[in-house]
Amino acid sequence: MDRFLSIKNLEKRYYGHGFLSRKRSAVRAVDGVSLGIDGNTVFGLVGESGCGKTTLVRAVLYLDPPTSGEVWFDGTLLGGLRSRELRSYRKRMQIVFQDPNSALNPKMRIQDSLAEGLINRGWAHQKRIKRIEELLDLVGISPAHRSRYPHEFSGGQKQRIVIARALTMEPDFLALDEPVSNLDVSIQAQIINLLLDLKKELALTYLFISHDLNLVAYLSDRIGVMYNGRIMEISSTDEMINNPCHPYTLKLFSSVPGKQTIDKTDDGSSERAIEKWTTMPAAGCLYADQCIAEQQRCRQVAPELREIRKGHRVACFRA
Amino acid sequence: MGNLLTIKNLDVSFEQEQSDARALRGVDLSLSSGETHALVGESGSGKTVTSMCILGLLPIPPANVNSGEIIFHGKNLLSLSESEKRKVRGKEIGMIFQEPAKYLNPAYNIGEQITETLITHFQTDRKSATGQALEFLHLVGFGKSRRILNSYPHELSGGMKQRAMIAMAICCHPALLIADEPTTALDVTLQLQILRLIHRLKIKFTMGILFISHDLGVVNEISDKISVIYAGKIVESAVKDQLFENPLHPYTKLLLLSIPDAAKRGTRLKAIPGTVPDAGHIPAGCSFHPRCPLAEDKCKIEIPATVDYDNGHLAACHFIGKKWIDSYQ
Numbered sequence: 001m002d003r004f005l006s007i008k009n010l011e012k013r014y015y016g017h018g019f020l021s022r023k024r025s026a027v028r029a030v031d032g033v034s035l036g037i038d039g040n041t042v043f044g045l046v047g048e049s050g051c052g053k054t055t056l057v058r059a060v061l062y063l064d065p066p067t068s069g070e071v072w073f074d075g076t077l078l079g080g081l082r083s084r085e086l087r088s089y090r091k092r093m094q095i096v097f098q099d100p101n102s103a104l105n106p107k108m109r110i111q112d113s114l115a116e117g118l119i120n121r122g123w124a125h126q127k128r129i130k131r132i133e134e135l136l137d138l139v140g141i142s143p144a145h146r147s148r149y150p151h152e153f154s155g156g157q158k159q160r161i162v163i164a165r166a167l168t169m170e171p172d173f174l175a176l177d178e179p180v181s182n183l184d185v186s187i188q189a190q191i192i193n194l195l196l197d198l199k200k201e202l203a204l205t206y207l208f209i210s211h212d213l214n215l216v217a218y219l220s221d222r223i224g225v226m227y228n229g230r231i232m233e234i235s236s237t238d239e240m241i242n243n244p245c246h247p248y249t250l251k252l253f254s255s256v257p258g259k260q261t262i263d264k265t266d267d268g269s270s271e272r273a274i275e276k277w278t279t280m281p282a283a284g285c286l287y288a289d290q291c292i293a294e295q296q297r298c299r300q301v302a303p304e305l306r307e308i309r310k311g312h313r314v315a316c317f318r319a
Numbered sequence: 320m321g322n323l324l325t326i327k328n329l330d331v332s333f334e335q336e337q338s339d340a341r342a343l344r345g346v347d348l349s350l351s352s353g354e355t356h357a358l359v360g361e362s363g364s365g366k367t368v369t370s371m372c373i374l375g376l377l378p379i380p381p382a383n384v385n386s387g388e389i390i391f392h393g394k395n396l397l398s399l400s401e402s403e404k405r406k407v408r409g410k411e412i413g414m415i416f417q418e419p420a421k422y423l424n425p426a427y428n429i430g431e432q433i434t435e436t437l438i439t440h441f442q443t444d445r446k447s448a449t450g451q452a453l454e455f456l457h458l459v460g461f462g463k464s465r466r467i468l469n470s471y472p473h474e475l476s477g478g479m480k481q482r483a484m485i486a487m488a489i490c491c492h493p494a495l496l497i498a499d500e501p502t503t504a505l506d507v508t509l510q511l512q513i514l515r516l517i518h519r520l521k522i523k524f525t526m527g528i529l530f531i532s533h534d535l536g537v538v539n540e541i542s543d544k545i546s547v548i549y550a551g552k553i554v555e556s557a558v559k560d561q562l563f564e565n566p567l568h569p570y571t572k573l574l575l576l577s578i579p580d581a582a583k584r585g586t587r588l589k590a591i592p593g594t595v596p597d598a599g600h601i602p603a604g605c606s607f608h609p610r611c612p613l614a615e616d617k618c619k620i621e622i623p624a625t626v627d628y629d630n631g632h633l634a635a636c637h638f639i640g641k642k643w644i645d646s647y648q
Contacts, residue, residue: 048506049477154594184361185533189577189590196587211506214536217581218588241581255507257514257536 003036003072004205005060005173010034010069012052012059029055030066031229034305037222039172040199042206044220044237046213046252052229053209057175060207061093062086073173091117094166098178100158104150110136110161111146117168135164138201139194156187160194167198175207180215192219213256217241222311225249228286231305235312245308245319247291285316293318322390323527324350324373324495329387331368331551333598334380340598342368344551344606345387347625348529350544352494355521355528357542357559359535359574361595365551366531370497372397373529374414375404391495410440413488413526415517417500419480423472429456429483430468433490440491455486459516478509482516489520496521499531514541535574539563547571550596550606553625557632567634569611605637613638 012030030052037043047053059066062078071078073089081089097103104113111132118128133143139160141153150158159179166174176195180188196219198204210216216223217237224234225248233246244250284299285291291298297317305313331343343365350356360366371377373389375396389396396407408414416422424432433455434448443451453468459482461467472480481501488496498517502510518541521528532538538545539559546556547570555568566572576589593610596602602609608618617637625635 048508156594184595185535185574186361186577186591187594189579189588190592192579193588193590212579213507214581215579218579218584237581237584251508255511257507257510257534257540 004039004074005207006034006036006072007060008034008070008072010056010059010071011067012055012064013067028229030059032069033226033229033231035224035231035234037205037207039205040203041221042199042208042219044216044223045207045209045226046211046216046223047226048211051226053226054177055229056226057095057177057207057209061090061095061175063095091121091169092171093173093175094169094171095175095177096159096162096166096179099182100155100162101150101182103162104158104165106150109147109149110153113150113161114146114165114168117165121169131168135167136161138167138198139164140190154187156183156190159183159187159191163191163194163198167202170202172203173205173207175209177209178211179208181210181212188215195219213252225252230286230315231313232287232316233312233314234305235309239309239312243309243312245312245314246287246316247293247318248287251290322349323352323354323392324348324529325388325390326369326373327388327390329369329372329389330385331365331372331377332383332385334383335599338599339383341601342382342551342598343372344601346548346551346553348546348553348556350495350527350529352527353521353525354544355518355530355542356544356546357530357532357538358546358548359532359538360548361533363595363598364548365598366533366548367499368551369548370414370499370529370531373497374408374412375399375401376408406440409436409493410491411493412495412497413491413493415481415484415488415496415498415501418504419477419484420472420504423480423484425472428469428471429475433483433487436487436490452486452490455490456483458489458520459483459486460512461486477505478513481505481509481513485513485516485520489524489526492524494526495529496526497529497531500533501530502537503532503534510537511540517541535578547574550601551598552606552635553633554607554636555632555634557634561629561632565629565632567628567632567639568607568636569613569638570607573612605635 010030010033013026013028015026033056045053058064060071073093076089078086078089114132114135115128118131132146136143136146141157141160153161180191183191199206208216208219220237222236223240225232225246227248233249244253285302288294288298303315303317305315307313308319326346326348329343329346333340333342346369358366358369373396384397430449430452433452434445437443437448437451438445449468453465456467457463461482475483502513505513514537530542542559545559545562546553547568549570555571562571566575573589573591577591579588591610596606604620605618605623608614611618623635623637625633627633628639
C-alpha cells in the first residue's frame with residue numbers, strides 16, 4: 001500500500017467495571033475501521049455526535065493508543081514504535097480541535113503558546129520569534145499582535161491561531177476535528193478558505209471531521225460515513241454525491257437543511273415512534289433499528305464493507 | 320391586519336465602563352398568528368437580546384431599554400409590571416432555548432417540570448396536570464409510556480431533551496413561541512425531526528413562531544418571513560422566497576454565497592472579510608461598511624434608511640438596485 005496514511009482494522013474499546021463482578025464490559029467506540037488517505041488530499045469523515053469520530057482521530061494520532069489495529073503513516077507502522085520514536089512522528093501529525101476557546105491556554109500569550117513546540121526542538125529565541133511571526137502572517141493574524149492573550153481575539157482569530165500552532169512543527173498531516181462548527185457562517189468561510197490555501201502551499205494532508213455534510217462534500221476528496229464506531233460507506237466525493245448507497249448516508253443527505261424537505265401537509269402520522277431507548281444490538285447491522293429497509297438477515301449478520309464499484313465500499317446487504 | 324406581535328423601534332443598550340454596548344439599535348419586526356418569522360444573524364448581532372426583551376428577562380440594569388415598544392395582543396409588554404409579565408411568560412409566550420441541557424433543571428424529573436408550569440398558570444390539580452403533561456409528551460414524539468415522566472434530564476439524549484423542552488413550552492397553548500436556535504446543538508438528522516415537529520405544532524395550535532437562527536439553511540426549511548439582523552439593526556426583511564431568490568442587501572447576498580456546498584467544489588468560498596463589530600464600537604454610518612465590497616464614502620457617514628422595494632421587501636442600503644460587483648456573483 002502506498003497510501004500516505006492508512007488505517008487497518010482499527011479498534012478502540014473502553015472498559016467499564018461492574019460493581020461487584022470482575023467481568024469487564026467493553027464499549028466499542030471504534031470498531032474495525034479501515035481507511036486510506038493519499039498525500040495532499042482531504043479525507044472527510046462524517047457522522048453524528050457519539051459515533052466515534054473524535055475517538056478515531058485520537059487513536060490514529062496515538063494520543064489514545066488503539067486497542068488493536070494498525071496505523072501506517074508514510075510507510076511506518078506507528079504501533080511498532082517506541083515512545084521516543086513516536087514523538088518524532090508526532091511532529092509530522094498535528095490536530096486542530098473544535099473549540100478554539102478551550103484549545104488555547106488563557107494565561108499564555110499567544111507567542112508563548114506557539115513557541116512551546118519550538119522550544120522543545122531547541123530553537124533559539126530570535127529564530128523562534130521569526131518563525132512565529134511568519135506563521136501568524138501565514139494564517140492572517142498581524143504579527144504585531146503576538147504578545148496578546150487569547151481573550152483579546154475573536155473566535156475566528158483564535159481558530160487561526162490554533163491552526164498556526166498546529167503548523168509550527170511543519171507537519172504534513174493535520175487532523176481537523178470540527179474546526180469550524182463553533183464559528184459564525186461568515187467566519188467559517190474564511191477559515192475554510194485558509195485551510196484550502198494552506199493545503200496547497202504547504203502540501204498538507206487533512207483528515208477532516210464534521211457532522212456537516214455540505215461542508216465535507218465541499219472540501220473533501222474522499223468521504224467516509226461513520227455510524228456507531230463503524231464505517232458504513234466510503235467513496236470518492238463525486239461518487240458519494242451522485243450515488244449514495246447506504247440507507248444511513250441517504251438519510252444524512254436528505255437531512256441537510258435548506259432543501260425544503262418539510263412537507264407542509266405532514267401530520268406526523270408517518271413518523272415512526274422515534275428515539276427508542278436504544279441499546280447496542282448484540283448482533284447484526286448496527287443501523288438495523290433505524291433502517292427503512294431492514295430485513296431479517298440484517299438482524300442476524302452484520303454486513304461487511306464490500307466494494308460495489310471501484311473505490312466505493314458499502315456495508316449494507318442491499319447495496 | 321391584526322398582528323400578534325409588533326416590535327417598534329426597539330433600542331436596547333448595556334452599560335459598560337467605557338462606551339455603552341448598543342445591542343439593539345431600532346429593531347422593527349411584526350408577526351401574525353400561524354406565521355413563522357425567522358430572525359437571522361451572526362452571534363453578537365442581537366438575536367437573543369431581542370427574544371429576552373420580549374420575555375422581559377433582561378436584567379435592568381445593566382440592560383437599558385432606551386426606546387421602542389413591544390405590542391403583544393394589544394398590550395405593550397415593556398410597560399407591564401413584573402407580576403403581569405410573569406402571567407404572560409410561559410403561558411402566552413413559550414420559549415425554547417438553544418441548549419436544552421442548560422435550561423432543564425437537573426434536580427427535577429421531566430414530569431415535575433412540565434406539571435409545574437400547568438399548576439402555576441392554570442391552578443390545575445396535580446393529577447390532571449400529569450395527564451396533560453403525558454399528552455403533550457406524546458405529542459412531541461414520546462411513546463405513551465409513563466417512563467418519561469419519571470426520567471431526569473441526564474437520562475435523556477440531546478434530541479429527547481429538546482423534545483421535552485418543546486412539550487414544556489407548548490403545554491399552556493401559547494399564542495407565540497420563541498425558538499432561540501432550537502436545533503443548533505443537535506445532529507443533522509435530529510435537526511430535521513425537530514424542525515418538522517415545530518412546524519406540525521405550529522399548525523395544530525396556530526401559534527406564531529419567532530425563530531432565531533444563524534443558519535440560513537434551517538431558516539429556508541421552516542420560515543414564512545425572514546429578517547436579517549446585523550449589529551443590532553435589521554438590514555433586510557422579506558418573505559422567504561423573495562429573500563432567497565432576490566437578496567437585496569450585500570450582507571444577505573454574501574451570507575448566502577458563503578455557505579459551503581458540494582456544488583461549489585473546487586471554487587473558493589466567497590468569505591466576508593473582517594468580523595462582526597463589537598456592540599461597544601459600532602462603526603458610524605452603515606454598520607456593515609467596513610466589510611462591504613460596495614462601500615463608498617457615503618456609507619461611512621450616512622445611516623441608510625429602510626426602504627420598501629417590492630411589496631414588503633425591506634432593506635437598508637444606499638446601493639440597492641444600482642450595482643453589484645461581478646467578481647462576487
